[in-house]
């Protein structure tokens with residue numbers, strides 16, 4: 531007995547030694563020691579590089595979606611750039627200023643504040659589900675045939691998107707050469723560019739490429755909803771009209787799920803993986819105040835239509851809608867219940883049989899159930915995931 535008590539820890543030590551030894555392979559020397567010393571003066575990047583590969587849950591994979599192959603070295607660099615405030619004209623704003631990890635990469639202001647305290651035009655969009663729709667259906671892989679970015683769908687790829695943010699006068703207000711000089715002025719970027727691109731050369735395409743790789747790796751698929759959907763595999767939410775209950779949901783959450791599948795999923799996706807519709811008018815106003823997609827395409831049927839956002843992490847991404855008009859999920863549900871306006875481009879799904887705005891006439895319990903269901907979409911692992919956190923010391 532005594533022998534075993536000594537032998538076991540010894541065996542443990544041996545295992546530990548073996549594990550340490552294993553570190554002495556390629557990964558351990560990911561960075562040249564001198565580079566890592568330089569990097570570590572400014573950044574908290576782990577010596578063994580973070581792994582950005584993702585494994586989507588089977589309930590999403592079964593739809594033919596797979597995680598986009600991420601170029602790890604670019605994502606590592608992209609993370610630093612995403613949090614770097616020197617990529618803005620006045621040095622106060624980074625991507626993360628308006629896309630905060632603790633808010634699933636959204637912002638709690640109605641409209642975000644950019645450089646020189648300039649107010650933006652629309653509400654920031656949560657990035658917590660980019661990965662969930664990026665593979666196969668985009669983003670950069672399939673270009674404009676993928677799920678487009680922005681409330682008005684104006685950017686086809688994550689690369690196009692982030693250059694637009696960096697150069698937007700109301701956001702970061704940088705020219706391409708401003709971007710290059712800002713990055714060049716920091717010595718620790720040279721080794722990171724070398725890892726990502728094979729050479730230290732810095733240009734705005736590379737900056738944008740690396741940020742896009744990081745953004746494309748941000749995925750949320752570990753919510754309570756996902757865990758339950760995994761357990762219910764084999765059941766096809768698209769074709770089955772009898773909505774199956776999730777065993778780990780409360781009765782209220784299951785009731786909310788059924789209401790969601792019946793009234794909301796035709797646009798927002800039953801599986802929260804890729805929006806079922808790319809654009810719609812959801813009856814916020816009777817007249818067009820912001821042309822949305824129509825402002826880009828010029829097509830009259832697009833006037834006042836907007837991107838259909840995925841609702842992952844919706845509990846923590848208030849305020850809601852393109853202009854941030856609703857502060858709470860209760861207000862959103864009341865909008866769909868009783869507040870839909872007869873905009874000329876109001877979507878079919880939200881019209882009553884006569885063509886007028888639909889009234890759901892939900893009971894108080896129904897409304898509470900819908901909100902309870904929406905709260906099952908929160909992914910607390912994503913907001914705590916250090917691979918996506920601020921690396922600056």
Ligand code: HEC
Nearest residue numbers: 624625628642643644652653654655679680681692695701
């Ligand atoms: C000043 C605030 C601000 C900054 C800085 C900012 N964004 Fe945004 N971001 C927004 C707003 C607002 C929107 C929605 C704008 C619109 O649709 O017109 C948005 C939209 C996006 C989207 C589209 C998401 C989708 O699903 O359609 C992505 C991706 C994104 N931003 C990434 C970035 C990256 C990467 C950076 C840094 C290069 C960045 N943002 C900097 C405020 C900001």
Ligand code: HEC
Nearest residue numbers: 793794797810812836837838839850851852862866877879
């Ligand atoms: C016709 C398609 C359609 C249907 C049906 C629909 N929505 Fe929406 N939803 C949209 C569009 C489009 C937006 C963005 C509108 C905007 O900002 O102008 C949106 C926005 C939202 C938002 C805000 C998202 C954010 O990030 O700000 C929530 C929450 C939401 N919908 C929940 C629901 C719920 C709950 C239902 C069912 C009761 C529902 N939706 C039904 C199209 C739809």
